[in-house]
Amino acid sequence: MAKRKTAKNPVATLIDGTELEYLPEIIGEGSEGIVHFTADRLSIIKFYKDEADLKDPERKDRIDHIVNKYNPTRDKISGDYWSNLYCWPAGLVVSPKLGVKVPVYPAKFFTSDGIEKKLSWFVNPKTRNFVPAAERGTWLGHLKMAITMARSTRRLHSAGLAHSDLSYNNFLGDPVSGSTVMIDVDGLVVPGLHPPKIAGTPGLIAPEVLMGTAEPSIRTDLHALAVLIYQTLLFRHPLKGPRINSTSSAEEDEQLSLGEKALFIENPTDHSNRPAKLVTGYECMGPYLSEVIPQSFVHALHSPDNRPTALDWESALVRTADLIHPCSNEKCEMKWFVLSKAMDYCCPFCKQKIALPFVPILHCYREQPGKPGNFLNEKHRLVVWHGMYIYKWHVFDNIWAGENVDKTPQGYFVYHENNWYLYNMEMDLKVIENGYPKPVPKGQHVRLSEGLQLRLSSESHGRLILTQFLRI
Ligand SMILES: [Zn+2]
CATH class of the missing domain: 1.10.510.10 (Transferase(Phosphotransferase) domain 1)
Structure with a gap:
């Protein structure tokens, strides 16, 4: 149980008995509750107004479930990720009134x-x-x-x-x-x-x-x-x-x-x-x-x-x-x-047409399970731009760009003197020439050309991409 540092600030009690000092100034008030900073200013306490509690006798149970049973920020694998996407209630306050303790919003907001x-x-x-x-x-x-x-x-x-x-x-x-x-x-x-x-x-x-x-x-x-x-x-x-x-x-x-x-x-x-x-x-x-x-x-x-x-x-x-x-x-x-043909490759906001003469479009193919060397068109494309990185969710067809994904860049694209290049950072990259794979070592690059086939990884689920140029 936290010790009180001073007797100056009022104290709230959480359902587990923890005491929490909060500042007496009201920093916000809505139809539902009144909001105070905790003394350390890392959290806020929202006290519900009595009238709302009377109308909603299940509020306490609901908040207890939200704080404890359904709290994604306590997830062992992705809890930290979810902590950035929610200000999730961290404690149920039971005294002096029913309320909830919530972390303050990050500074960027x-x-x-x-x-x-x-x-x-x-x-x-x-x-x-x-x-x-x-x-x-x-x-x-x-x-x-x-x-x-x-x-x-x-x-x-x-x-x-x-x-x-x-x-x-x-x-x-x-x-x-x-x-x-x-x-x-x-x-x-x-x-x-x-x-x-x-x-x-x-x-x-x-x-x-x-x-x-x-x-x-x-x-x-x-x-x-x-x-x-x-x-x-x-x-x-x-x-x-x-x-x-x-x-x-x-x-x-x-x-x-x-x-x-x-x-x-x-x-x-x-x-x-x-x-x-x-x-x-x-x-x-x-x-x-x-x-x-x-x-x-x-x-x-x-x-x-x-x-x-x-x-x-x-x-x-x-x-x-x-x-x-x-x-x-x-x-x-x-x-x-x-970038869309429907817009004639113009920006829909300022109507400017893209100024590059040609842009690589990479068509994604995935290897058929049980049929090595057979690839299916995924009907998914990557539009390439100068400075663009690719990640594991581009390299492998079974990695989803969700909350637990590895965000280490695997490669990047450069436009230089009318040529487009892919630089390999972390991939087991191979160029397919006449049906044979030729490695592109890490730290090396490959010039993109019309029809160029690249195997982004020869590991299981590594994608094959086919290069086309959009000529504008
Ligand atoms: Zn624009």
Whole structure:
């Protein structure tokens, strides 16, 4: 049991009897609780307001389950990784009131003035313009933020937990490092206990919840996640278009437009909600996201069981990261985009066409199990750019770029005097010439040419890649 250092600060007691000094100043207050720093300022304590406790007698059990039973940050293998993606409650406070002890947010999620960087700042073009340029990051940072949002949601869902209020305010974001942290995790929907009475955040509530026909669940989280990702990547709301569904009041119109009458602004057959100034469709996000976006907002908008899972989103986003290219316009605000024929190889944000004469596209093949030397086209490509690294999840077809992956670079690409080269760092790399493998030792490089075949590793699951040049 911790000893009290002074008698000046008030003391809270955790359920295991640990005493914790906290500072008397209130640093935040929401509808649910009042927030104080602990004396060491490494954590905060949120005390619930009495009124909410009376309404929700299961709150204590729920928090106990969240802190102890379902805590991913205590995972032996990947706990440290998850500690970066969540501010996960670390203790249940029982005295002087019911509350929860939570680590403070990492410094990168605060401005120099000490203000929390909510995701809402970055996904809305108007508010984004108020953020200092040095803190806005690039589109690559946005793609990475979308990945961490999908990943942290996927981890919750795989344990059977629903967040119940995924929102612009419950993710803090840092587009510079490309990371998010999920906060306010103490409101999770825990299996076997009643869901908390959370109204949700306007704009992110699933249509069926707005219509009063469903409670917050994993399926409703998937609607909120889809909206958050769409907005993070495209800077617009997928359902807020020009169509008016009620002239009686703005509230009723919004209730219908996001609920019973919700219609994707890019619906391919019904254009009645399509903004006049919408020039660039979601297709600019490449083939993988062009599957999950319409799946979410056309096919499953009113059919919750068919929504893409958080893993579907994560997988599409991670694969999309292999298709990006730097914009050739030095003044481009977004700096990165998905290189796509649908956009005629132009940046969708500044419309600049890529300035290189040719870009290597590497087609991935995996060896058929039990059939050495037989390779199957994986229908996956890598778009190469100058300075790009490849990792083990590129070299091997059975390594997934998830939370436990080895991030040691295996090789990198260089564009020099009209030639592209692959430098081998850690691979058992071989060039296939006339059917015979010729080693490229570590520290050496190989010039890429049209039709060049490379075996990235001759170990089991090592990929074969076929080089093609995209001539622009
Ligand atoms: Zn651009």
